[in-house]
Amino acid sequence: MRQELARDLAAIFDTEEPAREFLREAGYPASRIPPFTSNARAFWLNVVGELERGIMANGPEAVVRTALSWYPDNDLLAKWLAELTGGAAETPQDTPTTAGSATATEAGPRLEDSGPCFVLYAITSDQHSAFVDAVRAVAGPEAELLYTTPHVSAVRIPDPGQRADQMVAAVQQELSQRGSNATVNYERHPFRPYLIASLVVQGPDGQPYELRAVPASTLVSDIPFAVLSQYDDEAVRNRRGEFPRTVVDVVGADGQTRRLDPNQTLHEAGVRDGDAMQVAAQATAGSTQRWQQWVERASAQIEAYARRHDEFDIVKTNSRELPTQFTIRITTTGFALPEDADPYRPEPVEVGQHEVLIALDREFPREAPLVLWQSPVFHPNIARLPGPLPKGAVCLGALMDAYRPDLDFAELCGMLVDIAGYRNYEVLDPDEEGEGYFDRQAARWARSAAGQDAIEAIGGRRVHELARETADQERVPMPLTVRAWGVQG
Known part of the structure; x- marks a missing residue:
């Protein structure tokens, strides 16, 4: 043996x-x-x-x-x-006595395997022990190592509630003090994250590559990034230095292909250990440019986000076949004005739910989707009263100057959740710069000492924290181990 x-x-x-x-x-x-x-x-x-x-x-x-x-x-x-x-x-899942329980018992009680899984990731790091120690110092001794790869550590933590951002910052600081420059991310999964030992993926030219120790929480859209990074830039990037649009298929034993949703995780897409996949350039001529397909893409991305996030629910749509309007319920603490609020010195109160409409008209995707807050709200970037734009209109980020026709609606949905919880709002001084606001009263309150304390109390972010972020911050793809198929090492 x-x-x-x-x-x-x-x-x-x-x-x-x-x-x-x-x-x-x-x-x-x-x-x-x-x-x-x-x-x-x-x-x-x-x-x-x-x-x-x-x-x-x-x-x-x-x-x-x-x-x-x-x-x-x-x-x-x-x-x-x-x-x-x-x-x-x-x-x-069949037995509670998985082998990792020995280490978990030494560190503290083992987390239950039922229900959602809350995970902190260390990205681009091989200092796994330092990360585990840092997470346990912040989140508690029951934090459980799920797996490590040459580039990623995943540690399960108890439900952080609305303290997830603070916990990420605290672990990041712990790692910095230990000499690590890893990036710490937080994710909530409906499954226990695990690794896929090996996937063989054909590049656009037919060259096979093996991906080793692939996190099942990897988005399908990260697979082309990993594979195309193996090519010379001149071979795959366009004149603007961008990778081409791609599609990813699983190839069955009979040669039949199954197209994968780029916004799903590999687990959600049903990808299994040993599967064969292929990355191909997406066709851009003819029907793929039609409005209907853009709407179908946006709808699929909104639905995929809702499946992965309990705080984001699709309450209703205007059509089952081709919805262009989505009524969304966001469950997170934010602020609204009471009916008897002083119009000159408004004092907001906490609200726990928000209702938002996302609408795609015939000008989409050339123009941004219309997003209207339909429940009472008090936020610098949401029109509380009708004016040049309708009541409830949202003015921020991906819906304004940063809008792109290829907007990923998962990014938009996440932005709306963060807006509702004051984890995203304009940080300019409304009395000095005067732009970027739909509600100046809300902007002045948000920047006041009382407003900042109230925002922090609900798990929102202070102005100085938002100001440190770069305007062009993008999601970092999951780093994967890739090598030409058949190469050992």
Whole structure:
């Protein structure tokens, strides 16, 4: 067994830091983890030999169980568990005693696997232990390492509620003090994040690439970015230095393809370990330019965002076949004025829900969609009273100067949630610069000491925090390990 198990573990954990973090999570004594001096196969031969000699209770089984919690779709690991237990393989969801429980018990109580999963990611970092320590220092000892890759660490935390932004900032500061420049991100998933051991993806020219240790929470749209980054820029970028628009398909054993939604995660798209995929340039002539297809794209992106975010619900649409109007309910704490508010010295009160209309007219996508706040609201960038634009009109970011015809509606939906919760608002002084506001009273209140304290109390962001952000900040794609298919190392 030693040779075969070492071979299979080396094929999955073939780099040093993820292999060492995995063993710690499995309960392997940290002081006894051998050096990674030669190659992955030699490392794992040493480890499996120690497991067979009893370095930890039920060693081989515990290690394989932990590996299955990281890679639950891996058939090879499932077969190993069946062989080691003398029965059918169990998935991590079948049993509460996944192998990682040894480490979790030492650190604190283990989080329940039911319900949504709240995760902090360290992006572009191999300092996994420092990240886990920083998260536990901020979020509590029950924070649980889900997996590591050469570029990413994922740690599950208790529900942060409205403190997610503050928690990200605190962990980021902890990492900076430890000498790490990793980027910390927060995500809420309806599933327990895991890794896909291997995907083979054909580039636009047919060249196959293997993606190793791919987080199942990776957006489909990140796959083309990873693959096209392997080409010379001159071969794939246009004159403006942009990657071409692409589509991603899963290729079945019979050669039939299934088009994937770029706004879904690989888990949501049903991508499994070992799947074959292909990236191709999106056709741009003829029908793909028609208004109907732009509306279908926007609708799919709004629906995908709603599936992933409980605070964002589609209450109704004007059509089941081709909706152009979406009534949205956003559940987050914000502010509105009471009916008896002093018109000269308004004092807002907290509200817990917001209703917003998103409308796509015949000028879309040449012009931005119309977004109207339909519930009472008090916000610098929302028209509280009718004027040049209708009551409830939103003036900010992707709906104004930053609008692009290829707007990702997931970005728009996230912006509306942040607007509702005062995590996004104009930071210019309304008495000095005077532009960018639809409600000057709300702008003055938001910048006042009382307003800033009230905003912070509901989990919003202070003016100085928003001012530090760059206007062109973009989402960082998930960093993936890519190599030409068949290349070892």
